[in-house]
Amino acid sequence: MRYDRTVHLDTDFATAVARTREALAVQGFGILTEIDVTATLKAKLESAAQDMEDYVILGACNPPLAHRALETDRSIGLLLPCNVVVRRDGDRTAVQALDPNTMVTLTGLDALRPVAEEATRRLDAALASLATTETTG
Template identity: 65%
Template sequence: MSYGMTVRLHRPFADTVEEVRAALKEQGFGILTEIDVRATLHEKLGETMEDYLILGACNPPLAHRALEADRQIGLLLPCNVVVRADGDDTIVEAMDPEVMVTVSKNPDLEPVAGDAAGRLTKALDSLHS
């Protein structure tokens, strides 16, 4: 089972991060959290790795609908989007919101997950233009 949606772009990491932020905003998502995995692992463990950023994206109306259907679904929110360097390319990955339906087995979450998946797909697809 795939739990993510992925696009590979032949662009610099920093430029892609800004494009991802704009694409998510266009689809109604704000960034609640940002984890710079590369910096954290270097600071805490002295390890080096490629640029790797986790953005915790949230669309408040969708989050509200999901929480109304299942209060425990907050364990799976926000929608994580990863932007990471891979050689000369940058990979953008988003967790497939349909996973929350599979995990929770709550059919009331299906329309919310479908809406979120559609918005994330549009955001990722817009990065190709």
């Protein structure tokens, strides 16, 4: 089972992070948290991150969608499709988001399907805009 939605960009890491933030904002997602995984591992585990590629987790949230999901199931906060990863992948940069349909698959709650479908449309639009900007910009 695939649980990610991914696009690869032929751009530097910092540009990919900035463009990802912008693309998510256009789709109604704000960034609540940012975890620089590379820096964190390097600081906490000196040898672990020496070869770690650039890797950032953006904690994105679309408040109306999150509210709808939480109204259906208060425990769904564990599975909200909020994390977006931007990481170096060889000579490219990968941008990955959790497939929102994972919420429905794991919980079996059909009432979450409309939320997952809208979140999927929005995340796919954000990822597609990155790919489109990449090829035309």
